[in-house]
Amino acid sequence: MIQPIIRPRRLRKNGLIRGMIAENTLSKDAFIYPMFVTKGKNIHRPIASMPGVSHFSPDTLVKEVEVLLKLGINKLLIFGVGEEKTETGNSSNSANSAVATAIARLRAEFGSDLYLITDVCLCAYTNHGHCGVLADDYVLNDPSLELLSDMALAHAKAGADMVAPSDMMDGRVAAIREKLDDNDLGNTAILSYSTKFASAYYGPFRDVADSAPQKGDRQSYQMDFRNGNEALRESLLDEEEGADMLMVKPALAYLDVIQRIKQNSLLPLACYNVSGTYSMVKNAAKAGLVDERKIVMENMYAFKRAGADVIITYHIKDILQNNWL
Numbered sequence: 001m002i003q004p005i006i007r008p009r010r011l012r013k014n015g016l017i018r019g020m021i022a023e024n025t026l027s028k029d030a031f032i033y034p035m036f037v038t039k040g041k042n043i044h045r046p047i048a049s050m051p052g053v054s055h056f057s058p059d060t061l062v063k064e065v066e067v068l069l070k071l072g073i074n075k076l077l078i079f080g081v082g083e084e085k086t087e088t089g090n091s092s093n094s095a096n097s098a099v100a101t102a103i104a105r106l107r108a109e110f111g112s113d114l115y116l117i118t119d120v121c122l123c124a125y126t127n128h129g130h131c132g133v134l135a136d137d138y139v140l141n142d143p144s145l146e147l148l149s150d151m152a153l154a155h156a157k158a159g160a161d162m163v164a165p166s167d168m169m170d171g172r173v174a175a176i177r178e179k180l181d182d183n184d185l186g187n188t189a190i191l192s193y194s195t196k197f198a199s200a201y202y203g204p205f206r207d208v209a210d211s212a213p214q215k216g217d218r219q220s221y222q223m224d225f226r227n228g229n230e231a232l233r234e235s236l237l238d239e240e241e242g243a244d245m246l247m248v249k250p251a252l253a254y255l256d257v258i259q260r261i262k263q264n265s266l267l268p269l270a271c272y273n274v275s276g277t278y279s280m281v282k283n284a285a286k287a288g289l290v291d292e293r294k295i296v297m298e299n300m301y302a303f304k305r306a307g308a309d310v311i312i313t314y315h316i317k318d319i320l321q322n323n324w325l
């Protein structure tokens with residue numbers, strides 16, 4: 001007997017039926033927008049390697065955030081750039097850092113309409129560009145924890161809702177949690193960059209943040225991209241240490257890792273659509289090689305389908321401005 005053809009195409013006939021059975025949806029609520037803040041006044045400096053992304057001083061940042069709030073962007077991940085660089089990166093925990101100043105300004109201006117997350121890492125503050133304290137070309141783990149905890153504390157005191165350590169030192173989530181709790185900041189949450197790979201996809205960012213290592217690379221602390229078991233282990237360790245949310249970074253080449261962590265942890269999972277993939281998409285679109293809207297949304301749904309609850313992306317301003325959701 002001839003078998004009837006099984007026809008999944010019936011449910012793809014038109015947009016109505018496709019919309020009805022779509023397995024994933026995206027909401028603007030699930031996006032975080034990364035921004036770069038520097039000291040000074042009246043600075044709004046576009047970054048050539050990342051079209052659409054700029055450095056802001058605290059005053060112009062406030063203006064830009066007014067625009068973002070109108071679009072529905074109300075969760076920011078703040079990076080500090082252009083600070084004084086020292087051997088141990090101690091300007092990172094100053095109450096007068098660009099990040100601390102900006103957080104305080106934004107909080108005063110917008111109150112709880114804005115959810116403020118700060119990147120916690122030393123690489124933009126050390127003169128060698130590594131994410132921790134350096135000795136004989138090796139990044140020391142435990143001495144870095146104190147500095148990272150102090151940086152997190154400075155941000156939390158300035159008013160950050162959540163701190164996001166991106167250094168990949170062992171034990172930093174526990175160290176930061178303890179430091180915050182000891183200072184009556186038990187409500188400040190931790191979004192851990194829990195599974196972060198040593199990746200060439202961070203290329204444009206390192207120019208933006210002026211945070212490239214002067215010598216060597218980050219392979220003795222960030223993860224080896226050949227490893228999937230270790231990727232899961234890293235996130236589960238951070239869960240044990242008290243992270244409130246986990247993250248996979250980069251996102252696009254690591255969808256398998258997103259899926260695996262989602263299946264093995266009940267914590268909300270974020271992914272970071274990093275500078276390299278952003279710039280690649282922007283430049284390919286500019287060159288007429290791809291349709292920007294289509295490729296951006298295909299990537300966003302890929303993150304969601306893989307299991308990401310939250311997406312950190314430079315694209316979200318374009319997405320909402322142009323009604324791509």
Ligand code: PBG
Pocket residue numbers: 119121123131166167201202203204205206273274275276
């Ligand atoms: C700092 C940090 C980096 C990124 C976020 N935090 C760079 C790095 O680890 O070298 C990358 C962000 C991006 O590429 O968009 N540790």
Ligand code: ZN
Pocket residue numbers: 121122123124130131166167
């Ligand atoms: Zn770093």
